[in-house]
Amino acid sequence: GSLEMEQPADLDLGAAPAPAAASPAPVFSAAPAAAAPNEELEQTRREMARLRQQAKTALIGVAVLAVLGIGLSLRPRSAPKAAPAGTGGSGEPFRAAAQAAPGAPAEPLHPPTLADQALKLVQDRPVGRDGTVRSRLALMTPPGAPLPEEARWRVGLCEGRGCDVSYSAGLVDPATGAELLYLFHADTGRREVGGQNEPARILLKKR
Numbered sequence: 746g747s748l749e750m751e752q753p754a755d756l757d758l759g760a761a762p763a764p765a766a767a768s769p770a771p772v773f774s775a776a777p778a779a780a781a782p783n784e785e786l787e788q789t790r791r792e793m794a795r796l797r798q799q800a801k802t803a804l805i806g807v808a809v810l811a812v813l814g815i816g817l818s819l820r821p822r823s824a825p826k827a828a829p830a831g832t833g834g835s836g837e838p839f840r841a842a843a844q845a846a847p848g849a850p851a852e853p854l855h856p857p858t859l860a861d862q863a864l865k866l867v868q869d870r871p872v873g874r875d876g877t878v879r880s881r882l883a884l885m886t887p888p889g890a891p892l893p894e895e896a897r898w899r900v901g902l903c904e905g906r907g908c909d910v911s912y913s914a915g916l917v918d919p920a921t922g923a924e925l926l927y928l929f930h931a932d933t934g935r936r937e938v939g940g941q942n943e944p945a946r947i948l949l950k951k952r
Contacts, residue, residue, distance in 0.1 A: 773942050860900040863908035863931035870938040882912050890915040906934035
C-alpha cells in the first residue's frame, strides 16, 4: 500500500532552464568623433581669415598715413609771423633790455678784437674841423668804384697793442703809377694813429 504521486506529463524537472533573452549590444556612432576634427579645422580657418583681415586693415592704415605725409610735405608753408617790436622770437620781452640801466649803452654780442679796435681807431681819427679819416677818404673815392667802402679797408700785421691798417682809394697814385693806398698804424694802447706812407701822413696833417 504505498501511494505514488503522478507528475504532469509536460513538466520536465530534469530539463535545463531556457536561457534569458540577450540584451542588444550598445551601438556607438562614429559621427561625434569625426565631428571634432572638422570643428578644429573650421576654427583654424576662421582664425586665419581674422588675421588676414587685420593685416589688410593695417596695410590700409599705413597707406593712408603715407598719403597724408606726402600731402603735408607738398603743402606750401606760410611765412612765420614777425614778433612784435621789443620782443624776442618767443614773444617774451628781452631780459637784457629790461635789466639794462636807463641810458646805458648796449653791450656788443662779442668783445671787439685787437684788429677791430685798431680799424675803428683809424676810421674815427679826427681830420680837420669836422671830419674823420673815414669821411675824408669816402669823399675822395670816385663814384662807381668796383669795391664797396667796407671792402677797401684792410687790417694787416698786429704786434703788441698796434696794428697796420690800409685803405685802397680806387685811384692811381701819380707818384708811383700804382693804386693809391693809405697806410696807417694804430696804437690801441696809446690811442694814437700814425701815417706809414706819404698819402696817409698828408691826410692826417689836414686842418
